[in-house]
Amino acid sequence: MQVRDNDSQKFRQQTSEYPQRAVNAIRTKCSPKRIGRGIISLFPILHWLPRYNFQRSFFGDLSGGLTMAVFALPQGIAMAAVTGVDPVYGIYTAIFPTFFYIIFGNSKHNSLGGLAILSLMTKSAIDQVTIAQAKPFNETMVYRNFTDMENGTDIVMTDDVLFVNTSFDSDTNETIQAITMERWTDGFRPVKPIHVATTIMFLSGVIQILMAIFKLDFFACYFCEHVMSGFVVGGCVHVFFAQLQHILGIQIKQQTGAGYLYYTVKELMSHIHETKLQTLAMSTCSMAFLLFGKEVLAPWLAKVFIYPVPFEFILVVISITATRFADLSTRHSISVVGFIPTDFPPPSLPRFDLIPSIFLNTLSISVFAMVIHLTVARIVERRYEYKISNTMELYSLGFVEVFSSFFPVFPVTSGSARSILGAAFKGSTQITSLFSALGLVAVIFYIAPTLEYLPKCVLASMVVVSLKAMFDKMMELRQLWPMFKTDLIIWLVSLSATILIDMSQGLILAIVFALFTTILRNQCPRWHILSKSGEEQSGTFRETKKKDLGAIEGHCCVFRMDGPLIFTSTRRFTKSVNMCIKKFEKRKGFVAMEDICKWDDRAPRERCSLVIDCSGFPYVDYLGLTTLKTTYSDYTSIGVHTVFASPKVELLKMFEQTDFHKTIPIGAVFPSVEQAVLACENQRKRLTACISTVTTMTDIDDEKNK
Structure with missing residues (x-):
């Protein structure tokens, strides 16, 4: 009971400190000194003009400026x-x-x-x-003797006058002027190009x-x-x-x-x-x-x-x-x-x-x-x-x-x-x-x-x-x-x-x-099957071309996708892993005849091991992490031994701070591809030994029954 009271007191104390921290931060950032420095930074001339070297720079600036004016x-x-x-x-x-x-x-x-x-x-x-702004309309007004009959003022010819039609009325012996003028909509202010x-x-x-x-x-x-x-x-x-x-x-x-x-x-x-x-x-x-x-x-x-x-x-x-x-x-x-x-x-x-x-x-x-x-x-x-x-x-x-x-x-x-x-x-x-x-x-x-x-x-x-x-x-x-x-x-x-x-x-x-292509490339990143040649001693795994898949040794399929594992690329990741395993096991289907003759139908067919190289993921979101767990569960259930290798530091933190290890054991995550492949090979050797032992015991039982 005392512990709860202490925790509540600490919580109230921390809560009361937040406004004070905010006030202190505002005071620090809005201090007169910092405000003054910020204003001065907007006027760089105040910094470099007092330090101007008249003797060294003036004549060069003068000749350069006048010559630039000639070009400008x-x-x-x-x-x-x-x-x-x-x-x-x-x-x-x-x-x-x-x-x-x-x-x-x-x-x-x-x-x-x-x-x-x-x-x-x-x-x-x-x-x-x-x-868009210019909406003129033409207005035609009729005048007799070129005089406005209503107000008795003479009409002044301006630039707004478009054309004048002159006719003679024989009944009244008057000259009629039909003047068409350009008018603008009410409230319109003429727009000049320089105004825009x-x-x-x-x-x-x-x-x-x-x-x-x-x-x-x-x-x-x-x-x-x-x-x-x-x-x-x-x-x-x-x-x-x-x-x-x-x-x-x-x-x-x-x-x-x-x-x-x-x-x-x-x-x-x-x-x-x-x-x-x-x-x-x-x-x-x-x-x-x-x-x-x-x-x-x-x-x-x-x-x-x-x-x-x-x-x-x-x-x-x-x-x-x-x-x-x-x-x-x-x-x-x-x-x-x-x-x-x-x-x-x-x-x-x-x-x-x-x-x-x-x-x-x-x-x-x-x-x-x-x-x-x-x-x-x-x-x-x-x-x-x-x-x-x-x-x-x-x-x-x-x-x-x-x-x-x-x-x-x-x-x-x-x-x-x-x-x-x-x-x-x-x-x-x-x-x-x-x-x-x-x-x-x-x-x-x-x-x-x-x-x-x-x-x-x-x-x-x-x-x-x-x-x-x-x-x-x-x-x-x-x-x-x-x-x-x-x-x-x-x-x-x-x-x-x-x-x-x-x-x-x-x-x-x-x-x-351009942004669409970026999204598309994140959604459809490239994937590779990694392999290590028997002649190489460096121990590094590299991308393998399709034509070289038949030369891959061992039973470990190393998969890497070069791109973020996020909601847009999880579907691509799932399809790519499936395709990768199919290609790898298709390569295994081409075995020698003597190996086929030695095959025992009573022993279950062994699937390949899958190593997912996580070094190609720049970042992973929630759906991407869920996809990793689903992939592990799905392939483990069908006999494919699945492990993860080379996760980045941020991804490791994500594994530890989420429920990732409730689905995937800690032993299924390795710091490097080499260690993951070695663990898979050892697992396969143990599995092969168990299958061999079971087969031998079954043969002995069959002979006894006979």
């Missing part, structure tokens, strides 16, 4: 063209995210900017939203911050290399056909929705006869110049010059000069980028009312940007040998996108070429990005009017040539076939889904398919 200028304008927004927004996108990443970024070499596939995903979302882009960027940043808070950076591992490689190649196909109209100089109707690439190609084919030869010639010359420069001249010039040659910038200068002084835009109808403002826009709030319309697209864009950013971070980490935290990089990317969304920019991510480029130009810190942004600011203030003459076909040519490196990923197929068939199927499904359906939906479908 044409790339930013080209990405704006892919996104479907004004060219100046591409320059803004190369400035604001770069500036904010200087404050929030953890990497010294990472650089943010536009990406062709990411920009096209944004454009697809923009097209869907603008078409900034809202996508804001929501994408929020998603990435939430993923960082809940430590979901591991989600990037589900975007395996084959999923992303197939998606990138499929995205390049979308980007190529999106730029083809600018290369040919034709206008086509924008398509949206699943399978829109098919309708885009159909639209291009129907307007192919409208191709402007002058635009096509300029596009061809631009692509030839870039390919020749990058593939032929660049390796040779790298031996002469310290810095890479910016062929895109040279092409921009040449094309602007030719278009302006030869008046190509007027004489040959070559489309140019047009007016570029020379000032900075004030910050403004994103269009939060668009969030329901863009959420699914933004989710795909956010995850894709995260995966690319973390992948580049790993490349930088290996190349420059310093640690980068995935969680902190997610915070950085999220904060950059949230703060940048208050300016007219579109979604960004890291680029391996941009990140390595800064270091190649002797840049060693994020001050390189600062000088790059300041260089682009100077471009807006002083050079922007000159960029008005930049042909759109030249930008499209730059985008198409940049896709070459991504199309090179198709060469990875040689490594996948024929050894990695499942990975090849994942690659092809990712490519096909991206091309045939849509980029956002195709990416989601590819991830789902």
Whole structure:
């Protein structure tokens, strides 16, 4: 009675301690010191800027930053063209995210900017939203003498006027004007492409911050290399056909929705006869110049010059000069980028009312940007040998996108070429990005009017040539076939889904398919019959091919399944064990004739022994453990001596902490396959000796009876 009272008192004491422990834990984790360290960790600039070595790093960062600005200028304008927004927004996108990443970024070499596939995903979302939101209707109003008869005010011609029909009423001698005007549904706010882009960027940043808070950076591992490689190649196909109209100089109707690439190609084919030869010639010359420069001249010039040659910038200068002084835009109808403002826009709030319309697209864009950013971070980490935290990089990317969304920019991510480029130009810190942004600011203030003459076909040519490196990923197929068939199927499904359906939906479908193959491989793992050759002295058991089953010596069938024994694979395990024993005993059926003659019908036929090698189980769940017990009971009941070998530490704990040994004796579990096989052979020898003794005694009794 006293013992029970003591136990109750201890229980009440422990129960009363739990709230106090929780309070102490909260106080420890929420102390002002830890909160301060957590806030400071979100601003890495506070850590590295006070330690900046001006004498050693400044001039390298300055030269690297200004050179990066030369490369970033044409790339930013080209990405704006892919996104479907004004060219100046591409320059803004190369400035604001770069500036904010200087404050929030953890990497010294990472650089943010536009990406062709990411920009096209944004454009697809923009097209869907603008078409869904834009619901105009035409309204025709009749006026006499071009005057509103009700209020007596003159009608002012505006851009909303579509057309005017004029007629004369002979009875009243009045001129009647039937004016058709474009009206919008009540409460509708016209949506501009940049409004959608900034809202996508804001929501994408929020998603990435939430993923960082809940430590979901591991989600990037589900975007395996084959999923992303197939998606990138499929995205390049979308980007190529999106730029083809600018290369040919034709206008086509924008398509949206699943399978829109098919309708885009159909639209291009129907307007192919409208191709402007002058635009096509300029596009061809631009692509030839870039390919020749990058593939032929660049390796040779790298031996002469310290810095890479910016062929895109040279092409921009040449094309602007030719278009302006030869008046190509007027004489040959070559489309140019047009007016570029020379000032900075004030910050403004994103269009939060668009969030329901863009959420699914933004989710795909956010995850894709995260995966690319973390992948580049790993490349930088290996190349420059310093640690980068995935969680902190997610915070950085999220904060950059949230703060940048208050300016007219579109979604960004890291680029391996941009990140390595800064270091190649002797840049060693994020001050390189600062000088790059300041260089682009100077471009807006002083050079922007000159960029008005930049042909759109030249930008499209730059985008198409940049896709070459991504199309090179198709060469990875040689490594996948024929050894990695499942990975090849994942690659092809990712490519096909991206091309045939849509980029956002195709990416989601590819991830789902990759996860399905993982589940399927866990559900149907491979199994092996292990054997040890008589010539080997090492004592190790290895997998046996089907053609070598006849050479296995002994009466022990060693079975191993390489995969988790869980609820999805227990059926496979049971069937595999049954098939394994049948194949093993079928091999035993081929005995010599003299052995058959010696067979005694009165002795029961001996079955093989079964050794289940548990080293192939990464983990076992409750149903898997139950299956092991059922297997032991079923095969023991039909004369198959069954034992288990090489269980992992976690599986041994599971055996001890459950009722496993109520069904299976401790002596049936061995630490190694060799010990299990030896025990089975000894058991068989004892059984054979018993059978021989029984047979001998039976023969003696028969002789006595005679």
